[in-house]
Amino acid sequence: MTPADELIAAIYESAALPELWPTTLDRMAAVVECDKALMFTTDGARVQRWVCNDAMRPGLEVFLRERWMERNPQGTHVITYPEPAFKCDDDLFSPEEIETLPYYREFLRPNGMAWGAGTMIEGGSADMAIVSIHRPYERGPIERARMAELTRLRPHLARASLISARLSSERHAVTLSTLESLGLPAATLGANGRLIDANAVFEAQAGARLVDLPGRLRFQDRDADRLFQSTLDAPQMRGGSFPHRASTDAPPLIVHLSPIAGHGRDLFAAAQWLMILTPPAAGKPVSSRMLSGLFDLTPAESRVVVHLLQGAGVGGAAESTGTSPDTVRHHLKSVFHKTGTHSQGELLALLHGLRPPAQE
Structure with a gap:
């Protein structure tokens, strides 16, 4: 098996075992002599889920903390680029723009990511995925002749996203069924709180207290809804619990929201939260x-x-x-x-x- 075949096999293995993605990203970066690699899903406005290799982690923390996604001109170009291929900096901007854009001067260069390549992949979940690979300024731009090697990997990344999403969906369906057999009302949600699936007990217990809207679930209790949104908006997916008030025709509930295990690396899974409803003692x-x-x-x-x-x-x-x-x-x-x-x-x-x- 050639090194290229071994890397392709690693991509598919990572689809089934998401904890392998950091090592696989290391190997992908090495294809174009880079040291940093990142995959993240986005709704076009913010990072939803991500996984990276160890060398990328410090820069990614700055990216998230300083909200560079909102000021990232690369993302817009990669998302709208018509050709399904990896593109480098020279494909997206002129040399003058690269020298003057704040994204390059204030974020990429200081964090060792001055030169890079990226692509956008659709199909694994409701969000789009972006793969981004980088090297420091002193290494110079990624050689255009090497870009084809990355592009040859792109179809395999797209298929891996579909496999991972399907496997995740099956695992989550089993989880909901198991909780239903225990009498626990449970639902799986997307990163933004959108309802993915729910067991019958959840639907009966929620009743009119929850409304399934296109954006996300909405609680009729405004305080519960505000606490729900604040949990979703937290910088890290740590989960939480909060009460839903009693009403004249319904008892109170305690809502438990937990990140689904492996959310940080199960990149292409649609469901990222598990919600369980329980009554107070x-x-x-x-x-x-x-x-x-x-x-x-x-x-x-x-x-x-x-x-x-x-x-x-x-x-x-x-x-x-x-x-x-x-x-x-x-x-x-x-x-x-x-x-x-x-x-x-x-x-x-x-x-x-x-x-x-x-x-x-």
């Missing part, structure tokens, strides 16, 4: 343990909130916890941030919604 009051689990509150923050729920003001909470009012206010500021609320009244209204409505 029947008859149990809102406890410090529940608050800690829902919102990642510290023990001190949870105790303050419990005292407020019991009717104590800031002064009463300070006296009960043996702290000062300023300390209680400091804890509350953190609690507001974690719960997506902005005042004591808003916080208490949110938490009281965990309690079933009084029976007539």
